[in-house]
Amino acid sequence: MKNRSNQILLVSLIFIIPKVFASYPATDTYISNHPNTILKSTTSGCHGSESIWRARTKLVGDTSNPDNAYNSYTECIDTGGHITDSVLAKIGKDNLPGYEEIKAAVKEKDDKESFAGLNWGMGLGMTFLSEPIVEEVSIVNNTISVDQEREKRAMVMLESHWFYNDFYNGNVGIGPFLSIGLVGEEGVDPLSAYGGGLMLGFKVPDSDASWNIGVGWFTDTKAVLLKDGLSNGDSTTETDPSTLTHKRDKAGWMLMFSATW
Numbered sequence: 001m002k003n004r005s006n007q008i009l010l011v012s013l014i015f016i017i018p019k020v021f022a023s024y025p026a027t028d029t030y031i032s033n034h035p036n037t038i039l040k041s042t043t044s045g046c047h048g049s050e051s052i053w054r055a056r057t058k059l060v061g062d063t064s065n066p067d068n069a070y071n072s073y074t075e076c077i078d079t080g081g082h083i084t085d086s087v088l089a090k091i092g093k094d095n096l097p098g099y100e101e102i103k104a105a106v107k108e109k110d111d112k113e114s115f116a117g118l119n120w121g122m123g124l125g126m127t128f129l130s131e132p133i134v135e136e137v138s139i140v141n142n143t144i145s146v147d148q149e150r151e152k153r154a155m156v157m158l159e160s161h162w163f164y165n166d167f168y169n170g171n172v173g174i175g176p177f178l179s180i181g182l183v184g185e186e187g188v189d190p191l192s193a194y195g196g197g198l199m200l201g202f203k204v205p206d207s208d209a210s211w212n213i214g215v216g217w218f219t220d221t222k223a224v225l226l227k228d229g230l231s232n233g234d235s236t237t238e239t240d241p242s243t244l245t246h247k248r249d250k251a252g253w254m255l256m257f258s259a260t261w
Contacts, residue, residue: 024058026059034069038069038071039066045084046076050096074101114208122158123157125154127254132149133150159212162175171205173203195218197215197256198215212256215253225248
C-alpha cells in the first residue's frame with residue numbers, strides 16, 4: 001500500500017512540476033520584443049524581469065498586445081496586481097528607476113486592503129431612548145415625583161465593523177457594525193449597552209486609519225424606569241423611593257462616531 005502511494009505521488013509530480021515551471025513560447029517571444037514589460041498572472045502577481053515567474057505567465061487575449069501586460073509595476077498594481085516582498089526588495093537593492101513610486105503604490109494598496117474588511121474602532125456613542133429613564137425620584141406628600149429623567153446618554157464604546165470599499169477609489173467604505181458600551185457618564189460600566197447598525201468610513205490619506213460614523217439600534221441593559229403601573233404624580237403608600245423603580249432593558253437608536261488606527 002505504501003509503495004502504491006509513493007508511485008501515485010511520483011506520477012503526480014512528473015505531471016505537475018513541468019506545468020509549474022513551463023514557459024510559453026508566445027510569452028518568450030513577447031518578452032524578447034518588450035524586455036521591460038510587466039506581466040500579471042492569473043493570481044494577480046506582477047512579474048517583471050526581477051521575477052522568475054514572468055516567463056511562466058501565460059498571455060491573456062491577443063498575444064501581440066496582451067491584456068495582462070503593463071508598462072510599469074505601478075500600472076499593474078493600480079489594476080489590482082501585487083508584487084512580492086522579495087521582488088520589491090530586489091528593485092530597491094538594484095536601485096532601479098521608479099522604486100519609490102512602486103513602494104508608494106504597494107503601501108497605498110496595502111492600506112486600502114487593511115481599511116476594507118473586518119476592523120475595529122473606539123469612539124463615542126450618542127444614544128437616544130424610546131422612553132425617558134428615571135434618574136431621580138422622590139415621594140412628596142404620598143405622591144410620586146420624578147425629579148429628573150433623561151432620554152439621551154453618551155458613552156465610550158468599542159465597535160467592530162466590516163467595510164466594503166468600492167467607492168471613491170477605495171477611500172470610502174460602508175458596511176455593518178456592532179458595538180458595546182465601556183464607559184458611561186457614571187464611570188466604567190462595561191456591557192451596559194450594546195447595539196449595531198450601518199457605518200460609513202473615510203480612509204485617512206497615506207494610512208490605513210479611518211474616521212467612521214454609524215447609525216443603528218441599541219439596547220440599554222440598565223435603564224431605570226418606574227415600575228409597571230406607576231406614573232409621575234400617582235399616589236403611593238410607599239415611603240422608600242427606591243421601591244418605585246426597577247432596572248430593565250430599553251431600546252433606542254444610536255449615533256456612533258469612531259476612529260480606527
